[in-house]
Amino acid sequence: MRIPSYHQFQEWRRLLAGMAIGALISWLIFLFIFGEWMEDYSMEIKLQEEEIQDLKKEKEIWQEDVEKINKENEEKLTIQKIEVKILNHERYKLDSYSVHEIEESAKEDIRTLLTQNIETAFKSRDLIKRTIENRTFKAHEKRYRLKIKEIVFYTTLTVQVELQFDK
Template identity: 45%
Template sequence: MRIPALYEKKTWQRFFAGAVCGGLISWIIFAYMYGEYQDAQIIHISKQAKEIMNLKQDIDIWKKDYEKLNEENKKGITLQEINVKLLNAERYKLDSLRKYEIEKGAKHDINHLIAKEISTVYESRELIKRTIENKVITIDEKRYRLEVRGLYLLYTNLDVEVSMRFHEE
């Protein structure tokens, strides 16, 4: 038994010719549609890349402006108030008037710092401490010296905590 030769029949020849032509036409349609789709994607990605570039430039401009404003604001902050607190007034049995006078005297020594920039005050904190500690106070013929226990710079306020001790010569 033998397999019949199908290539001699016209119906099979037409079928294969149609399949090949259909395959070519479908491949051409696919290539055209894929090309159009890729062109649209390239255009879309190009637009997005340009938009990203513009937004990055805007962000850089905003950052520079923001940093500039921050620097200006830092330079503009000044010391507004100085508070001095005597911690151990009870130990030396000082009345409130003497305590007030001691606090006022210490505050008077560093009062020149008001309206100075915060950065300047921060940099001169050791000088502030020495200024307060070098002052000798005489109460009832006894000599005392102030000692700085804490120096706090809170935004625009300078808080100084001091304590008294006997002055040894």
């Protein structure tokens, strides 16, 4: 039996060698392109992770600042305005000027509560009640006392009172 010569299958060898070289070159190109993509994506992911960490730290700082400011504001909540409202002035047929005078006199009695902490004012509510209820007011030759119906403590101290004849 005779061994075939190399010269007979030269076209097949070229085809197979070309396919092998083409496969090798295309594999190298694929690896290069895929490697570049992965490098870009990994760099982008790393930058995003760093940005996320920075944003989380910034968020924590903001939350701490907001909590601190809220605590300070709660502590600084003070009475800024006092309102006294007489509920039953129509019953005694008082004019609006007399009602206004009585309301202003009652406001003057508790004026010391302005700019005080709401908590402090709330603790002294019995004193406020006694201060307003123990005073007599004079209008149209008659003497009146005030009876507190409701006190609301907030930045505006609202006191609702009713008139009664003084005994």
